Amino acid sequence: MTTKIAIIQMDIVFGNPEENRKLAKEKIKEAAAQGSEVILLPELWTTGYDLSRFEEIAETLEGPTHQLLISLAKALKVTIAGSIAEEENGKFYNTFVAYNAEGDRLFNYRKAHLFRLMNEEKFLESGNQKGNFNLGEVPVAGVICYDIRFPEWMRTHMLDGSRGLFVVAEWPKPRVEHWRNLLISRAIENQCFVIACNRVGADQNNEFGGHSIVVDPWGNVLAEGGFDEEIVYAEVDFTAVEAIREQIPIFQDRRPDLYE
Numbered sequence: 001m002t003t004k005i006a007i008i009q010m011d012i013v014f015g016n017p018e019e020n021r022k023l024a025k026e027k028i029k030e031a032a033a034q035g036s037e038v039i040l041l042p043e044l045w046t047t048g049y050d051l052s053r054f055e056e057i058a059e060t061l062e063g064p065t066h067q068l069l070i071s072l073a074k075a076l077k078v079t080i081a082g083s084i085a086e087e088e089n090g091k092f093y094n095t096f097v098a099y100n101a102e103g104d105r106l107f108n109y110r111k112a113h114l115f116r117l118m119n120e121e122k123f124l125e126s127g128n129q130k131g132n133f134n135l136g137e138v139p140v141a142g143v144i145c146y147d148i149r150f151p152e153w154m155r156t157h158m159l160d161g162s163r164g165l166f167v168v169a170e171w172p173k174p175r176v177e178h179w180r181n182l183l184i185s186r187a188i189e190n191q192c193f194v195i196a197c198n199r200v201g202a203d204q205n206n207e208f209g210g211h212s213i214v215v216d217p218w219g220n221v222l223a224e225g226g227f228d229e230e231i232v233y234a235e236v237d238f239t240a241v242e243a244i245r246e247q248i249p250i251f252q253d254r255r256p257d258l259y260e
């Protein structure tokens with residue numbers, strides 16, 4: 001059975017959660033009307049990298065963006081995921097969440113590797129927990145942008161049989177080939193589906209590269225966006241992972257005694 005995925009490759013209004021919520025709401029409705037079951041938004045899609053104003057615009061996990069996602073997920077009978085600026089006890093995190101069609105939060109993952117080139121370490125705390133969760137019956141994981149440069153962290157997420165890796169990003173255009181190649185590599189080396197959403201547009205410091213992508217466990221690109229706003233659609237059969245893991249059993253053949 002396949003899962004219908006929609007990736008909302010959107011531009012983000014810098015530091016304006018209310019406006020971004022309005023924009024995303026329309027796109028989520030459009031994706032749901034196309035029969036999508038899982039809808040993925042970009043990294044920090046309500047705020048962008050307006051990090052110095054997080055005191056003002058970050059929210060708790062019960063905040064207005066979460067309430068909106070819960071009500072949309074329930075009304076449209078879809079799962080919705082993406083990363084949102086989180087505040088807890090005066091500290092700030094870049095936190096990936098997903099809500100299912102019942103409005104239940106499936107996971108919350110705080111970005112583990114902070115990206116110095118975009119000053120994250122000056123404003124944010126890093127997370128210390130894995131991003132594994134279940135999409136219905138399917139074990140998957142969610143990570144954020146720079147995290148994909150750490151294959152050992154991705155592998156840690158895949159050791160429990162996870163079949164899919166969801167990635168959200170604000171990845172700049174000059175490194176878009178890194179983005180594509182890293183994601184295709186993560187899919188091949190972990191024999192999993194990679195479903196990745198990158199924003200488009202620009203802020204004061206960066207132009208972003210889009211090219212949201214869905215890659216199968218053999219490394220084939222099933223769908224890919226361009227440099228402009230669009231919704232990227234794909235159908236993913238998570239059961240396909242099994243045959244590939246039987247054909248080339250890398251998880252059985254690992255030699256952790258040599259490298260862990």
Ligand SMILES: NC(=O)CCC(=O)C(=O)O
Pocket residue numbers: 043115118144145146147149169170171172175178
């Ligand atoms: N938002 C990010 O983590 C960007 C990561 C990035 O651009 C990279 O090259 O890595």
